[in-house]
Amino acid sequence: MIFWIRVKQSINNLWYPRSVTVGKPVETQELANRIARESTVSPADTHAVLRALPNIMVGFMKESRAVQFEGLGWFRNTTVSAGNGVATREEVSSDQITGLRVQFTAT
DSSP states (O other), X not given: OOOEEEEEOTTTOOEEEEXXXXXXXXXXXXXXXXXXXXXXXXHHHHHHXXXXXXXXXXXXXXXXXXXXXXTTEEEEEEEEOTTOXXXXXXXXXXXXXXXXXXXXXXX
16 A cells, blocks of 8 residues: 655645655665565575666666566656757757656556
């Protein structure tokens, strides 16, 4: 279950639900232990795989590839070019990019 609270926005005086995080974040070792309990893989092996995962994902994403986890969702790069559009297609350049973000889409 997702926990949420009611928040009033000062900009328009309307109420909205906002998700909240409960407790401390789940760390890699806790993930590894839980996966090991539900599989035939040892906690040490699971931990090693989880520790390697970010570097592998970054490598693929640096190649402009999306990363999809079956049953979880997918990660992809998005660019930010706030407020600096140009009039013609030919004027578009990488100089307009002001930031890079990773977007996660749940399945």
